[in-house]
Amino acid sequence: MIETERLLLRPWRETDRNPFWSMAQDSEVMRYLPSMDRADSDDIINRMAVTQSEHGYCFWPMELKTEGRFIGFCGLMPPHEPFAEVEIGWRLERAAWFKGYAREAAQACLSWAWQELGVNSVIAVTVPDNERSRGLMLRLGMTHDAAEDFDNPNVAAGDPLRRLVLYRIKRPDD
Numbered sequence: 001m002i003e004t005e006r007l008l009l010r011p012w013r014e015t016d017r018n019p020f021w022s023m024a025q026d027s028e029v030m031r032y033l034p035s036m037d038r039a040d041s042d043d044i045i046n047r048m049a050v051t052q053s054e055h056g057y058c059f060w061p062m063e064l065k066t067e068g069r070f071i072g073f074c075g076l077m078p079p080h081e082p083f084a085e086v087e088i089g090w091r092l093e094r095a096a097w098f099k100g101y102a103r104e105a106a107q108a109c110l111s112w113a114w115q116e117l118g119v120n121s122v123i124a125v126t127v128p129d130n131e132r133s134r135g136l137m138l139r140l141g142m143t144h145d146a147a148e149d150f151d152n153p154n155v156a157a158g159d160p161l162r163r164l165v166l167y168r169i170k171r172p173d174d
């Protein structure tokens with residue numbers, strides 16, 4: 001469990017399934033993400049829970065402390081094809097945008113990665129047009145090298161979600 005001034009990042013619960021599915025039905029939230037049906041939505045939660053139990057971390061549900069309400073997720077994923085480094089990721093319901101919640105959660109996740117995982121870098125990826133996500137990467141101090149942009153091998157050629165930009169942040173000096 002990670003606590004920040006306004007947020008709690010905690011393990012997934014059964015009660016997260018409906019609000020997570022609600023986010024998946026918001027076309028603005030999903031604009032740069034693959035569309036999914038209810039089974040896909042539930043499957044993601046199942047897989048997150050497995051990742052949590054196998055690795056001790058995952059993309060964690062994010063709760064507003066004052067309301068005890070699920071507003072999205074932010075967290076870390078172990079290295080997985082085609083990535084060789086730990087990845088940070090986020091998705092918030094639209095009503096929770098523009099309040100600094102994503103940044104607050106992501107900064108806490110990065111601190112956790114440096115302290116608990118001992119990794120030397122963390123990456124984030126998104127499609128080139130996802131300006132809000134790229135803006136957050138920059139606000140976190142992540143940097144982008146266009147030479148590292150790549151095509152996701154798990155996405156079909158011609159799909160607009162195939163091309164990805166990669167941002168990285170290095171472990172701060174102690």
Ligand SMILES: CC(C)(COP(=O)(O)OP(=O)(O)OC[C@H]1O[C@@H](n2cnc3c(N)ncnc32)[C@H](O)[C@@H]1OP(=O)(O)O)[C@@H](O)C(=O)NCCC(=O)NCCS
Nearest residue numbers: 029090091092097098099100101102103125126132133136
């Ligand atoms: C990407 C995403 C998480 C960014 O959320 P966000 O709310 O814009 O990001 P931040 O938490 O950094 O908030 C920054 C905004 O909050 C504002 N803000 C308000 N109060 C604030 C506070 N107390 N502290 C910091 N920022 C605050 C900032 O001014 C800024 O707004 P601006 O961009 O208009 O200047 C969100 O757009 C999202 O969930 N998108 C859909 C899912 C998605 O695409 N995920 C990524 C897939 S790779």
